[in-house]
Amino acid sequence: MKRLIKNGLVYRNEEKSFLPMDILTDGGYILAVEERGFFDGCDAAVTDAQGSRLTSGLIDVHTHGICGVDFLTADNEALKRASMGYIAHGVTTVMPTLASAEFEAMLRASMTVCEFRETDGADFCGLHIEGRYLNPSKRGAHAPELLSALDADELMLFE
Numbered sequence: 001m002k003r004l005i006k007n008g009l010v011y012r013n014e015e016k017s018f019l020p021m022d023i024l025t026d027g028g029y030i031l032a033v034e035e036r037g038f039f040d041g042c043d044a045a046v047t048d049a050q051g052s053r054l055t056s057g058l059i060d061v062h063t064h065g066i067c068g069v070d071f072l073t074a075d076n077e078a079l080k081r082a083s084m085g086y087i088a089h090g091v092t093t094v095m096p097t098l099a100s101a102e103f104e105a106m107l108r109a110s111m112t113v114c115e116f117r118e119t120d121g122a123d124f125c126g127l128h129i130e131g132r133y134l135n136p137s138k139r140g141a142h143a144p145e146l147l148s149a150l151d152a153d154e155l156m157l158f159e
Helices: 076-088 103-115 152-156
Strands: 002-012 017-026 029-035 045-048 058-063 091-098
Touching: 076 091, 076 103, 091 103
Parallel strands: 002 045, 058 091
Antiparallel strands: 002 017, 017 029
């Protein structure tokens, strides 16, 4: 179903500012963004943004969790809480990140995250395995006892 979002201030990268514009969507996807009034007479349900500032959904490409959830230890209920927490803050897509841990814990977490399917919150677009296979001299905050030399056979289990 088409929806027209009118009277919003839409962020435009080209101008680096919010401009008075209307947005035409269909099924949750943006079809077009045009100057106010451009879509008048269009067959669409209308939502009045009442001068609200509008941006496209944000993408978080490096995050370990939100709302008290750590992706390394999360179960499905915690992942749902995290997904809803991200969407509440305008983040529509997340790349969950796993810090260094014992191999079994990382494998279990990767399977849980990759099997999770959420339809109401932010989407998880993959998995970032940050830790474990790091150069000890460049480990940052990662605990040295949780680091491991690169192991191709071990990595194959993450596929």
